[in-house]
Amino acid sequence: MDVLRELVHRQLTEAVPQLQRYCQQPSIAAQHIGMPETVEFVVKMVTKAGGKAQVLDDCGGNPVIYAEFQAGVNGNQDKTLLFYNHYDVQPPEPLDEWTKPPFGAEIHDGKLYARGAADNKGELVVRLNAISLLMENGGLPCNVKFLIEGEEEIGSPSLPAYLAAHADLFRADACIWEFGSKNAEEQVQLVAGIKGMCYLQFWCHGADVDLHSSNGAIVDNAAWRLVHALASMKDANNRILVDGFYDDVAPLPPELLQMAEEQPFDEEKLRQQLGLRRPLITGDENPNIHLWGAPTMTICGIESGYTGEGSKTVLPRRAQAKVDCRLVPDQSPEDILAKVRKHLDLHGFTDVEVSLLNGEHAYRSDLSHPFVQMVVDTAREAYQTDVVLAPNSAGTGPMYPFGEYLGLDLPIVSTGCGWWNSRAHAPDESIRLADFEQAILHMVLLMREFGEH
Amino acid sequence: MDVLRELVHRQLTEAVPQLQRYCQQPSIAAQHIGMPETVEFVVKMVTKAGGKAQVLDDCGGNPVIYAEFQAGVNGNQDKTLLFYNHYDVQPPEPLDEWTKPPFGAEIHDGKLYARGAADNKGELVVRLNAISLLMENGGLPCNVKFLIEGEEEIGSPSLPAYLAAHADLFRADACIWEFGSKNAEEQVQLVAGIKGMCYLQFWCHGADVDLHSSNGAIVDNAAWRLVHALASMKDANNRILVDGFYDDVAPLPPELLQMAEEQPFDEEKLRQQLGLRRPLITGDENPNIHLWGAPTMTICGIESGYTGEGSKTVLPRRAQAKVDCRLVPDQSPEDILAKVRKHLDLHGFTDVEVSLLNGEHAYRSDLSHPFVQMVVDTAREAYQTDVVLAPNSAGTGPMYPFGEYLGLDLPIVSTGCGWWNSRAHAPDESIRLADFEQAILHMVLLMREFGEH
Numbered sequence: 063m064d065v066l067r068e069l070v071h072r073q074l075t076e077a078v079p080q081l082q083r084y085c086q087q088p089s090i091a092a093q094h095i096g097m098p099e100t101v102e103f104v105v106k107m108v109t110k111a112g113g114k115a116q117v118l119d120d121c122g123g124n125p126v127i128y129a130e131f132q133a134g135v136n137g138n139q140d141k142t143l144l145f146y147n148h149y150d151v152q153p154p155e156p157l158d159e160w161t162k163p164p165f166g167a168e169i170h171d172g173k174l175y176a177r178g179a180a181d182n183k184g185e186l187v188v189r190l191n192a193i194s195l196l197m198e199n200g201g202l203p204c205n206v207k208f209l210i211e212g213e214e215e216i217g218s219p220s221l222p223a224y225l226a227a228h229a230d231l232f233r234a235d236a237c238i239w240e241f242g243s244k245n246a247e248e249q250v251q252l253v254a255g256i257k258g259m260c261y262l263q264f265w266c267h268g269a270d271v272d273l274h275s276s277n278g279a280i281v282d283n284a285a286w287r288l289v290h291a292l293a294s295m296k297d298a299n300n301r302i303l304v305d306g307f308y309d310d311v312a313p314l315p316p317e318l319l320q321m322a323e324e325q326p327f328d329e330e331k332l333r334q335q336l337g338l339r340r341p342l343i344t345g346d347e348n349p350n351i352h353l354w355g356a357p358t359m360t361i362c363g364i365e366s367g368y369t370g371e372g373s374k375t376v377l378p379r380r381a382q383a384k385v386d387c388r389l390v391p392d393q394s395p396e397d398i399l400a401k402v403r404k405h406l407d408l409h410g411f412t413d414v415e416v417s418l419l420n421g422e423h424a425y426r427s428d429l430s431h432p433f434v435q436m437v438v439d440t441a442r443e444a445y446q447t448d449v450v451l452a453p454n455s456a457g458t459g460p461m462y463p464f465g466e467y468l469g470l471d472l473p474i475v476s477t478g479c480g481w482w483n484s485r486a487h488a489p490d491e492s493i494r495l496a497d498f499e500q501a502i503l504h505m506v507l508l509m510r511e512f513g514e515h
Numbered sequence: 516m517d518v519l520r521e522l523v524h525r526q527l528t529e530a531v532p533q534l535q536r537y538c539q540q541p542s543i544a545a546q547h548i549g550m551p552e553t554v555e556f557v558v559k560m561v562t563k564a565g566g567k568a569q570v571l572d573d574c575g576g577n578p579v580i581y582a583e584f585q586a587g588v589n590g591n592q593d594k595t596l597l598f599y600n601h602y603d604v605q606p607p608e609p610l611d612e613w614t615k616p617p618f619g620a621e622i623h624d625g626k627l628y629a630r631g632a633a634d635n636k637g638e639l640v641v642r643l644n645a646i647s648l649l650m651e652n653g654g655l656p657c658n659v660k661f662l663i664e665g666e667e668e669i670g671s672p673s674l675p676a677y678l679a680a681h682a683d684l685f686r687a688d689a690c691i692w693e694f695g696s697k698n699a700e701e702q703v704q705l706v707a708g709i710k711g712m713c714y715l716q717f718w719c720h721g722a723d724v725d726l727h728s729s730n731g732a733i734v735d736n737a738a739w740r741l742v743h744a745l746a747s748m749k750d751a752n753n754r755i756l757v758d759g760f761y762d763d764v765a766p767l768p769p770e771l772l773q774m775a776e777e778q779p780f781d782e783e784k785l786r787q788q789l790g791l792r793r794p795l796i797t798g799d800e801n802p803n804i805h806l807w808g809a810p811t812m813t814i815c816g817i818e819s820g821y822t823g824e825g826s827k828t829v830l831p832r833r834a835q836a837k838v839d840c841r842l843v844p845d846q847s848p849e850d851i852l853a854k855v856r857k858h859l860d861l862h863g864f865t866d867v868e869v870s871l872l873n874g875e876h877a878y879r880s881d882l883s884h885p886f887v888q889m890v891v892d893t894a895r896e897a898y899q900t901d902v903v904l905a906p907n908s909a910g911t912g913p914m915y916p917f918g919e920y921l922g923l924d925l926p927i928v929s930t931g932c933g934w935w936n937s938r939a940h941a942p943d944e945s946i947r948l949a950d951f952e953q954a955i956l957h958m959v960l961l962m963r964e965f966g967e968h
Binding site: 091092093152153155156159215216217257259261263267268269270271272273274275276277278279280281282283285286287289290292293296297298300336337338339340341342343344349352353356358359360361362363364365366367368369370371372373374375376377378379381382384386388410413419420455456457458485486487488489 | 544545546605606608609612668669670710712714716720721722723724725726727728729730731732733734735736738739740742743745746749750751753789790791792793794795796797802805806809811812813814815816817818819820821822823824825826827828829830831832834835837839841863866872873908909910911938939940941942
């Protein structure tokens, strides 16, 4: 084991500069920045690790990269592990809130700072380097495949089509999902599912031009219309008021309620870490229950009129908002959209437009599948710390189509190299190189174990 | 009269290029752009027109320019007319909605396009050229003074101090206010008062950092807080719900109700001109009554989180809104601020901050003062069209401090060279050169008449 740790440590001299170069390549799907260059970069990394890469672009959108690594002569030819990753990242805005350049990949105090470091470039480099290490030390113990897509941060609109068209290519016995991090207690967090997503774009147009605000005495205001429409959808206590929104929400089963109770949740630490000003919205209930089992409705953005320095007396011609709803199993994004539209119409907001920017169903693996426990056990060995498993992440990803096209019994577990302050989607995203190193070891141990059973 | 019209027409060869140069000089008070350069420019224009300029900067803020023109030897030495203008302009944003450069001052189809052309650079050039013309043709018929300030578009925060400190300098028998335009019926619109202003800045801070939106299951959201706070202040029928907001609002007196009925209001034309999507908020009531006598509460801007292209799943750390309330006589901005603060606290929004960005009281001149009729009559003669007088504008300006420091019986009438689609405060602000020419004639006739009575 000490020898293996030493091998992993030596692997860093290759892995860290590779991660820096990868993070220095912007790849912002929402803004159409750097996608072809990043595909080329990923293909080179796969090839360098000893795999074969295939760029799939027959189903529209940004290409999906398929990568394949054959089990060595001493490996198990009958077992295939699928890794899911994505090469796109969130937009880096607001830029003025970064203290390091978002595409600089600078290392300070053992942390590598970059948009995408934690979500999801670090994980891909971890996995490829685990494979390299195994190939150079006795050979790969199982077959490995990768699905590396380029639209995860915009809701993976093309992914289901690629999975449907190339299901045979991606077929596997188990899947390791893209992300993961340590929590504030430095425990490794694993999840075996994800929430769904219904990302809504609202627009209200009141006039062709911005008006002098003196017209407020007689002219209706798109910003007020949108504010009232939004306020009608959720009350100040965070109860969602859209009729039927909770219809398909099942309460968590007793075993998950028990898991929720058993897992730590340090509210005070979270409050300090994030600088929260308000109490949690969960009241007396266990926050884990909400993170795992409660659907959400979050204003991700709202904008209208003049918001610069000082005052401008304008009556804005239009207003927009972006709202995401995280869904639980059995909720459907299209159904939620229809319910929101009906709600707006019923409440007199026929002038407020709403459209679905992206939608995804939730997914939960069968927690009793041996693969799930195998990921937990190897994590404990690699990280030498507590490991906690959640039935699903509070976040979202395109896990459901994997089940839909590769088999709904496919066990999927997510793990990655983030830490409790990685700030995915926010300024100063980072990973710690110590976690990065442990994550490589975890993947090495998992592939060994997976090949043997 | 024909000779005079010809003289005014010839004056354009000087006046139009001067206006272009003035408009090409940005002077955005809210953004601290170009203020000293503009002061210098105005002083030169005053001097060139034969006046003496004095830059007052002893009361803070952007300087106030005092200008003085002596009545000619044949003029009335005992009568003094005061002009009020401002050299600052609104911010040009949103820049991508201008079809001409906002500081290009380009002339197309008889219109001069620029930020500030209608509000308020055109008017100053009109008045200075009327004076030049009179001085070169028999002498100035009365004394003329100017107060030209540089903070009108940010609420004239320093003006009261300058008026208080220099009241003797600015003392006059009557005052012509800064702005005016023709309405959609091509009638000249004059106003003898203005509404007040309570411009509020709202902030809500929920966390130190933007969060991944999966946290929406447990963490409160500054954008939702602000949306709910705003929605609690005004209902969807545009009734303001802040307790006591309407306490000091007196109904219009019968003579003003009658004026409101007599004056045209072409709703259909307004709807087409502005591309309005919703019915007017005045229901069956005469819109003039609301424009003159109803206080407002307008969201001028709101902003939080990500509002760029595509989707970003973020829970924003903060949200802001800018709201202006147009006030009627007897409402006080400080009192309205206190009532809004109390309302927020009572409704549980102690976490929503509100501050007064600028406040102004409303003002109405005595409509029976002979000066008011004199401005109406000379306008009719100069423009050769209908003239309509309103007791006050739906807009705002620092008229109240003029009354407070120079005498509350000071008759103040506002007139200017705008047209019904001048788009003050909006993209593609413009004036028509034909109106500009008529406005010079109006000021020539008014000064003559004023000197004789």
